[in-house]
Amino acid sequence: MRSRLLTSLILGLAVFLGLWLTVTPDDVAARWVQLALGAIALAGVMVSSRLPVLAVVVTAAATACAWLLGVSADPFVLTGFAVFRLAETRGGRRFPWWMFAGAFLVVVTSAIFGAEGAEGRFRGMLLSAVVLSVAWVLGVRTREVRDEAAARSRADERLRLARDVHDVLSHSLGAIGVQAGVAAHLTTLGTEDLREVLRGIEGDARSSLSELKCLLQRERTDTEAENVASSPLSAALESVALTAERAGVSVRLDSDEAIDVLPVDVRTTVLRVVKEAVTNVVRHAAGSSALVTLRASSESVTVGIEDDGQGAPSKFQPGHGLTGMRERVELLGGTVDFASSTSGFMVSATLPLVKPLGGDKG
Structure with missing residues (x-):
C-alpha cells in the first residue's frame, strides 16, 4: 500500500508540475485558485487506491474547474490515474455508462466554456477522451492479468x-x-x-x-x-x-x-x-x-x-x-x-x- 501511495504521489506531482504550474494565471488570486484545485486533484489521486469512485469524481471536478478558469492544461490525466485504479479493482470489459456519461459531460462542458479557442478546445476534448479510455482499458487488463496469475498460482x-x-x-x-x-x-x-x-x-x-x-x-x-x-x-x-x-x-x-x-x-x-x-x-x-x-x-x-x-x-x-x-x-x-x-x-x-x-x- 505504501508503494502505491508513493507511486500515486510521484505521478500526481509530475502532472501537476508539468501541466498545471506551467500555465501562468492572469493574477495572484487565480494562482491561488490554481494551487487549491491542483491540491484537491492530487488528494483525489492519493485516495484512488482506497476510494476509486470518489477519486474519479474529485479529480474530474477539480480538473474541469481548472479548465473552465484556464489555469490548467491537464487533459484529465489525473482523472485517468483514478480511472485506472477503479478499473483495476472493479472494472469490467465495457466502459461503464455512468462514467462515460459523466466524463462526456465534464469534458464537453470544459471544452465549450474553456478559456482556449475552438481548435484548442476540440483538441483537448479528443485528448481527454483518449486518456480516460486508455486508462480504463489498462486498468481492466491489469486486473485480468493479476487474476490469471493468481489462478495459475493456485492451480x-x-x-x-x-x-x-x-x-x-x-x-x-x-x-x-x-x-x-x-x-x-x-x-x-x-x-x-x-x-x-x-x-x-x-x-x-x-x-x-x-x-x-x-x-x-x-x-x-x-x-x-x-x-x-x-x-x-x-x-x-x-x-x-x-x-x-x-x-x-x-x-x-x-x-x-x-x-x-x-x-x-x-x-x-x-x-x-x-x-x-x-x-x-x-x-x-x-x-x-x-x-x-x-x-x-x-x-x-x-x-x-x-x-x-x-x-x-x-x-x-x-x-x-x-x-x-x-x-x-x-x-x-x-x-x-x-x-x-x-x-x-x-x-x-x-x-x-x-x-x-x-x-x-x-
Missing part, C-alpha cells in the same frame, strides 16, 4: 500438493495393501510369520505417517530440503527396497557412490522417481524382482528401473503416478521415458546437473 499449488501427497503415501500404502492381501489369503502362515507381516505393516504405516507429517510441516517451513540433505540418498533407496521386499518384490540397487553428493533437488527427484516406479512394480507388475540402476556423471544423472513383470497394455495411459514423475523430472529440465514389453516395464530418466558433483554435500 500449480494444488498440482504440487497432489503430487507430493501421492508420492508420500502411494509407496507405503501400496506395500501395506499387498502385505495385508497376502496375509489374508494365505492359510499356511504361522503365528510368527503373521507377526512378521504385521510388524512390516506397522513399520510402513509409521513411515507413511512420518513422511506425511514432514509434508504438512513443509507447507509452513522448508523442511523437506533439510530432511533430504540430512540423510544419504543411498540409505533412503535401501529403505524403499526393504519396503518392497516386505511386499514380496526383490529390489536390487546398482548405484554409484556419487549419488550421495548430488544436489538436494536432484536427490529428492531421484528418490521420488524410484519410489513411484517400485510402487508400480509392487502394485501392478505381478513380478518378483526389480533392478534399480543409478549412474552419475559430471553433467547428468540417469535413473533406470526395470522389472520382470507382465508389462503394461499396448495402449496404456499414464496415471497420476507416472504423470507426476514426468512433471517432477521436467521441472529440473530432465526427460523420462517409459517402455513396456512382455518381459516387464522399464522407466528411464535423465536429470541434468547444474552444480558439479561434490558441490552440495548436504
Whole structure:
C-alpha cells in the first residue's frame, strides 16, 4: 500500500508540475485558485487506491474547474490515474455508462466554456477522451492479468500438493495393501510369520505417517530440503527396497557412490522417481524382482528401473503416478521415458546437473 501511495504521489506531482504550474494565471488570486484545485486533484489521486469512485469524481471536478478558469492544461490525466485504479479493482470489459456519461459531460462542458479557442478546445476534448479510455482499458487488463496469475498460482499449488501427497503415501500404502492381501489369503502362515507381516505393516504405516507429517510441516517451513540433505540418498533407496521386499518384490540397487553428493533437488527427484516406479512394480507388475540402476556423471544423472513383470497394455495411459514423475523430472529440465514389453516395464530418466558433483554435500 505504501508503494502505491508513493507511486500515486510521484505521478500526481509530475502532472501537476508539468501541466498545471506551467500555465501562468492572469493574477495572484487565480494562482491561488490554481494551487487549491491542483491540491484537491492530487488528494483525489492519493485516495484512488482506497476510494476509486470518489477519486474519479474529485479529480474530474477539480480538473474541469481548472479548465473552465484556464489555469490548467491537464487533459484529465489525473482523472485517468483514478480511472485506472477503479478499473483495476472493479472494472469490467465495457466502459461503464455512468462514467462515460459523466466524463462526456465534464469534458464537453470544459471544452465549450474553456478559456482556449475552438481548435484548442476540440483538441483537448479528443485528448481527454483518449486518456480516460486508455486508462480504463489498462486498468481492466491489469486486473485480468493479476487474476490469471493468481489462478495459475493456485492451480500449480494444488498440482504440487497432489503430487507430493501421492508420492508420500502411494509407496507405503501400496506395500501395506499387498502385505495385508497376502496375509489374508494365505492359510499356511504361522503365528510368527503373521507377526512378521504385521510388524512390516506397522513399520510402513509409521513411515507413511512420518513422511506425511514432514509434508504438512513443509507447507509452513522448508523442511523437506533439510530432511533430504540430512540423510544419504543411498540409505533412503535401501529403505524403499526393504519396503518392497516386505511386499514380496526383490529390489536390487546398482548405484554409484556419487549419488550421495548430488544436489538436494536432484536427490529428492531421484528418490521420488524410484519410489513411484517400485510402487508400480509392487502394485501392478505381478513380478518378483526389480533392478534399480543409478549412474552419475559430471553433467547428468540417469535413473533406470526395470522389472520382470507382465508389462503394461499396448495402449496404456499414464496415471497420476507416472504423470507426476514426468512433471517432477521436467521441472529440473530432465526427460523420462517409459517402455513396456512382455518381459516387464522399464522407466528411464535423465536429470541434468547444474552444480558439479561434490558441490552440495548436504
